[in-house]
Amino acid sequence: MTATVVVVGAGPVGLLLAGDLRARGVPTVVLEQRAEPMTETRASTLHTRTMDLLEERGVLDRLGPLPDGGSGHFGGLRLDLAAADPAHRHAGQWKCPQTRLEAVLQDRALELGAEVRRGRRLVALRERGTAVEVEAQAADGRRERLHCAYVVGCDGVDSTVRRLAGFDFAGSDARRELLRADVAGLDIPDRRFERHARGLATAHRWPDGSTRVMVHVFATTPGPRDGPPRFDEVVAAWAEVTGEDIGHGEPLWLNTFDDTRRQATGYRRGRVLLAGDAAHAQLPVGGQALNLGLQDATDLAVRLTSSGLDDYDRVRRPAGARTLTDIQAQAYLLLGGPEVEPLRQLFAQLLELAPVRRHLARRVSGLAAPSTPTDAPKDRSSTMGRLTNRTALVTGSSRGIGRAIARRLAEEGALVAVHYATGEDAARETVESIERDGGRAFPVRAELGVPGDVHELFLGVEQGLKERTGEAALDIVVNNAGVTTPAGVPPEDVTPEELDRLYAVNAKAPFFVVQRALPLLREGGRIINISSGLTRVANPDQVAYAMTKGAVEQLSLHLARHLAPRGITVNSVAPGITDNGGPLFDIPEAVEQMAQLSAFKRVGEAVDVADVVTFLATSEARWITGAFIDASGGTLLG
Structure with missing residues (x-):
């Protein structure tokens, strides 16, 4: 018999993959060693990203209302997973017995035309040119052969596919x-x-x-x-x-x-691929293993029916490694003896900080990095992969708001050029943090406000893009780099040299960055200029700085009209008081005083601004151009 894809393993991962392949018109056969579906519930937790994926496929409607799984945890320490995205309708975690999920996914796969053969044990796997020969043995000893274009192992930690195809399964054995x-x-x-x-x-x-x-x-x-x-x-x-x-x-x-930790060193060998626990073994704490496997399946289904199969390993293996690292940390916190109590106390204190809760909640919930290629179906409310295959330049992105913008664009799938002037170590740390989360970035050095600044910047940008994508093309430019006047300097004391420096970095450089970027910007590109709430609030000690940011807003306004025929949007984003990591924000009394200026009675976080910029960079913001976006948390309301 000939089948385009043979999926080995009729667990949730294999059945979701089979259904997705059939939905795309791919003939699919599922081989399962068990004669009957399992009756025990091993996993029961679904996270936000997985709920999105199941909803897109109509699976949630089939499952019916699912009970709220309550607060999540990290290593046994309370972590409200809704912190990942409180506005998301699937925020938090949800309970669904694995037996129920398997039954629904099997019904869907069968209705779409997949063939599920139970009681079949895989015994041989041979790749022959442009096909794979699969041999399976039935319970009565009969053997049957199938010829297919691809084989996918979804057969769990003890994967026969992985063993027969010769995948390396590197890692460490259990200690707990x-x-x-x-x-x-x-x-x-x-x-x-x-x-x-x-x-x-x-x-x-x-x-x-x-x-x-x-x-x-x-x-x-x-x-x-x-x-x-x-x-x-x-x-x-x-x-x-x-x-x-x-x-x-x-x-x-x-x-x-x-707490075994193992991962295949590659998820593809020729025409044989791995997904789910066949590709990674880990402590099944907090339901992450099931969710990781289901996300593997949805990604792979798209890539098997498009030209992106080579990227499956590049995208999913880092996502798996990130999850395994998180689980290993949780295993230590959860199962370590009295010796880990100081660490648990420290983690408990860190989890009281909103940025820490959000960071860990996004990782556990599957919202920390892109997991689906561009032609996968997407829920408009999902914040995953909206910038996949896009490229971005963020000036001044080694720290503060710029760093948060670079990280968020990378989380959405963009390849990001991280610009810095002097903070090389900080820029490299930004790039490394993006890569640890499965994203892509590279550093570019150029001092702005000096002769030849933009030329030096774009030499690095173009080289980095060509090395990674084969062409020097940009989709997103964020002018974030800037300098300000020292606090407490009245207008009478601003020198010509200081004013020249402010205009050179804050106004002249953004103008010529855009000018230099225009030949590289694709149709439908995005330009986002970072302004300041000080253009709307009088603060005489910052008049020179505010003047330069007013120039940036004029740049956005006029370029928006000029570039509209190319579908390129140009907008200004004006932060208010935002924690940029400066020493002032380590003084509780100062922070409390500044917080009173916001309608929300808190100081802004860098990610608050980064989320606004990220939205403007997506296709959802295609109808917004020439706008002044107040990202001050209501500070400008008066």
Whole structure:
């Protein structure tokens, strides 16, 4: 038999992939070793990005209303996942038993025309030129062969596809283990990552009255196992940690999981690909493994039906590595003994800071980096991948607002030129932080406001773009770099040299940056100039600085008319008082005083402005040009 794609594994990842392929008209066969769908629920948590993907495919309608999963956690420390994007309708986490999700995904795949063959064990895999020969053995011993264009292993941590195709699975073995069981007949209190002197205990009552218990005894290491743990092991460990006897209960399901960390060194070998746990093994804490696998599947389905297959490894492997790193940190915080308590206390304090909560919540929720290529279906409310395959230049982006803008554009998929004048270490740290999150960026040095400044800048920009994309083409230019007058300098004391310097950096440089960028800007490009709320509020000590920002607003206004025939929008964004990392923002009294100027009674964060700039850079803002955008948190309302 000939099939265009053979998917091995009928778990959620394989079934979602099969349905997506059939929706795109690709003949697909799913091979599954199990004769019947599994009956135990291993994973049950869906995160924001996954909810978006399922909604786009109509799967949420099939599942029906899902219960709110409550607050999330990071290593057992409370983390409200709604902090990732409080305005998102799927903010937080949602509960859906894996058995239910599998059943719905299988129905969808079958309705779309996929063929699901159960009771088939993969025994051979041979790539032959432009095809792959697959051999599977049925329960009665019969063997059948299929010829296909691609094979995708979605067959879990013990992937036969990965082994037969010769993928390297690098990483480290388990050092910590949790015992897990669903037990009927228990009457014990619910617990959520309850740490005791001897270990960790979790208990949760299912709707059917059974109780899911998980237990880890500190300082114990996993031993060799041929199968699930015995119930008496779970009973003994539970008693050691909590002092409670659960031996009278009836075990319905027994399982272990550990902190193994492994990842395929490549997600593609010729015509064989990996997705989900076949590509990565990790502690299944907080539901991240299931969500990561489902996101692998949706990305791969698009790439298998477009010209972007070569980018599958480039995009999804860094996303997997990032998640594995987060999970490893959580495993240490969650399962470490008394020695990790100082670290847990420090993390608890950090989680009180809004930027930290948002950063970690976005990572756990799948909103930290692009996960779908440009021709994938997108929910307009989603903040993922809106700038995939776009290029951007952000001047003055080694710190403060510029850095936040560069990071957000990269999170949306843009390749970002990170410009700096003198802060080389800061610029490289910005680039490294973007790359750690799965994005792309490169540093460019040029001092603005001096002869030859823009020429030097664009030599670096064009070289960096050509090396990474093959052409020197830009889609987005953000003029953020600027200098200001020292605080407390009255107009009478501003020197001609100081005024010249302000105009050279704040007004002249942006004009010539745009002029130099115009031949490189694609149709439909975006120019965003960073102005200041000081153009609307009188502050005599900043009159010279405000004059230069007024010039920037005029630049936006007139260029908007000039460039409209090319579909290029030009806008000004005016921040108010924004924490740029300066020493003033380390003084609580000063911060409180400044916060009173905002309608929201807080000082702005750099990401508040970056989100506005990012929106203006997307196609959603195509009808906005020549605008002055007040991003001051209501400071200009009076």
